[in-house]
Amino acid sequence: MLAWLHKLFSTDEPRTSRLPAEEIAQHIDLAIKEFDSRIALIPGYRKKLLPAVESALLHAESLIERIPGPVDVNAKAYGADPRVNAYFGSPEKLEHLFSHSTEFRAFSDQPAQANLEYIYALMVMTRHRKTRPGHALRGDMVQSDVMQDVVYFSDHHLVKPAESEIEVRRDLRERAFQHLLAESVQKVALHSKEKADLERKKVHLKMEIKTRHAERSGLDFLHEKSTDDAAGGLYSRQLSEIEQKLAKLRRRLESINDYLDLLIDVLNHSPDYCGLESHEDCLNRINVVVDAVAGHQVPYADIRIGKTRRCGVIVRYPRKELVDTSRIASRLHSLYS
Template sequence: MKLFQSIFGGGEKIGAYPESLIKMATERAVDGTDSRLRLLPGYAKRLRKPVIRAIDHVVALVEGIPAPVAATRNSYSAEPRLAALFSSAPEMLNIFSRDPKLAAFLSGLGGGAVPRVTALLLAERMEKRTLGMDLVGDQVRHDVQQTVVNFNEHRIVDPNTSEADMRRQLMRRAFDHLLSLALSRIAEARVERADLTRQRDLLRRKLTTLERGGWGFDAQEGEHPDPATLMTELDAITAQLGSIGSDAGVLRAHLDIVAEFLGEADGQLLTDEITLYLDPMNIQRDARDPSARRIVLQELRNAQGRTAVMLPIAIAPTELPPREDFVTAAQRYLY
């Protein structure tokens, strides 16, 4: 299950990495894209500089994430970012309680109570133009154009009992996201030969399997299988790729893609700071409007144009309502 474990030990400093980390990152780059790259002589040398640049980038990216904010019932009203992301404190806590990653983490503690869980909250930001009611001068008008900012698809990644462990996992996630982008490019290559078409389809299956396992920052769809099941699928895909054989020219092209994506990591995955001025209804206002709250958020963006607002949070598990199972919820609506 090494593809679902972190290679980072914590405390990494830019430009001062142990050789063991560089080697593990290189092998992870191969395992996470096309393991047949090991058939090429000198693959590790070709990837060394790109791997180091990628490590530099993910370490800097994670170091740039601010300290977690308390996401509790009492802190909600005092923290404008939470008030923008959630309509109320109860809604926030309900969303947390339904999150599968957080639930799996808490259940893995063996029922032991922990006072605080640190995690990264991700959400999709949507802006909608609409006509609404507003005060214009001294008159109330009902046809005023407004922009409403909504946040949805809330999800929690890398929950941990310590902030240091969360950041270590985030470095792994950011590095893996770069690999998933490279694998996506490899799988998109146009091919004509039947054996290469089969190879492309297998690489696409590998990408889908890794995404189901929570690689990267994108929202997961469908079920959330355990790592052991996913590794069985990945091993089967690797075996099928090996049975197809290897074309040195194709593998060299794959190696170049991996080296390119890692070497240009700062352009593949980056963060932007966004500033919004929102009233209590999440309607955009002028900065001078007395009803406007100044909201400063970080938004994660990749080279494919996907974005997600991110906010590190500290959750008090004792505040979370019981997680309702689907059977109980269905019975409530049916009877």
């Protein structure tokens, strides 16, 4: 009977997952390597890590899937596609970004990419929205000094160029997972720093208490009263508080199992460290915010990695349009030469 009940409620059946078992296993190995290799000494560590690693990968994948694109970005598209027009202030800026991006250019110059027609990448930007006076059509009249909301993008940067959209998204997922491992390492580093700071304060307070005790003993010998009894009591209370905090800190990461628990906790709470919101601005050709009838939707993803937030969209750029020196770079060179 007991054996039948155990079989009925057993949770040892094979788990189903959207991700291949080999892929999850590789990421478990990566997590151990990047975080703390001692975790491999814990019996059953792979089984304990598997759900958390899978959860983190699926969360990252769900975010990356929602990044808009690929958007064709090229000289012709600047005039034809309202999205490209909105992302860049001019076709010269577009040309300069791709031709002088170190990462993008290094990928393009690889012999293996010589026959590529297009190169894909994540383009990250900073979005700005401000209100300024402008002109607007009111009925049949053009009215001046009408306050308008304007959106523009700056600080463009290209991330992870690749030969396909799939490759870009896959690499971005890997970067998100690596960030979670970095967050785990950072928590251990902060824990060590906090403990070291408290240990220093503890030593300092002990020396202060010892010094005051010696001074008080000398004053007693002279039959005088010390005026520092209150300060000595304060130091003693502070020392007691520090010792209590240290005891809690030591219990938090007392054994290698605690390190495994920390890693699992970070992976299970990946939304706290990585997030993404999809947005669209309805803009006219001069980037003024308008209603749906008068403009076009300009999509972007608001990507959050740790404390960093940037806007992003996946783009596709024709390799043949890369130039050795952009028009902007030429003007800067002539200006300063």
